[in-house]
Amino acid sequence: MPEAACNPSHIEDLDPLALERQVCFALAVASRTVISVYRPVLEPLGLTHPQYLVMLALWGEQPLSVTDLSRLLDVDAGTLSRLLKRLEAADLIVRRRDPADERSLAVTLTSKGTSLRQQALKVPIEVVQRLGMSLDDLHAMHAQLTGVIAAAKLAAS
Template identity: 65%
Template sequence: MSDEDPLALERQVCFALSVAARSVVAIYRPLLEPMGLTHPQYLVMLALWGESPLTVRRLSELLALDPGTLSPLLKRLEAIGYLRRERDRADERSLAITLTGTGQALREEALKIPPAVVAKLGMPIEDLQKLHASLTSVIAAAS
């Protein structure tokens, strides 16, 4: 098979994205373990550190996850004391997600993660910023 083969594995965007995603998430794993977080839980915490409280619906939109996938993540984070799930006072049908004091305090420890990931990747920050912009374009195009 030549480089011209449209089905060559190494030419597939899906393959490159899949391997890159697994590889990058693997870098996060040992950094998140001391915080008691998985990578998906870390993404939830990032959203809440940016804005809290959030409704489950809004959090689902921010993370591009359906509420059914999000629910077990939220239950686990509540069980370890990082957040609270409460009925929204303005709309009883809606669940509001709020950080606890422990969850808010965890942000200080999390500030160490981005520079550690950048260092582990060993790539210039400018390249990572370009990659982020390209991936954001891919996400928009695929949506």
């Protein structure tokens, strides 16, 4: 790291618009790169990374309304609808009108979707191995990213 970056008295010497100093750039590259690590691990399951996130949510709790799933995954309804259609076509989920609220769609796993969870248990282990990082470092990064997400949501509101 350049000395100016470590020495607060030289902070004014640093270009505030330097690409490598931008948090947004580091987050975008990290996101794309980490998701690319997941791709070959998820391929044998027949899932894309966004589909995997939907399945993780449903393996945690079901049924979930489309609205709750959208909120939980922080994804818009249109994007989620396309993901759900593909998962339904793969016979991993079903969408049905919620008997308690006919306006709401309830999403549940099929038996095939439920059994896929057993195979998916290998995903986190393999991803951690591929990243070559300690669990402590990954947990600390997760906590920091969760803080960044909360701060960004607050700033955007």
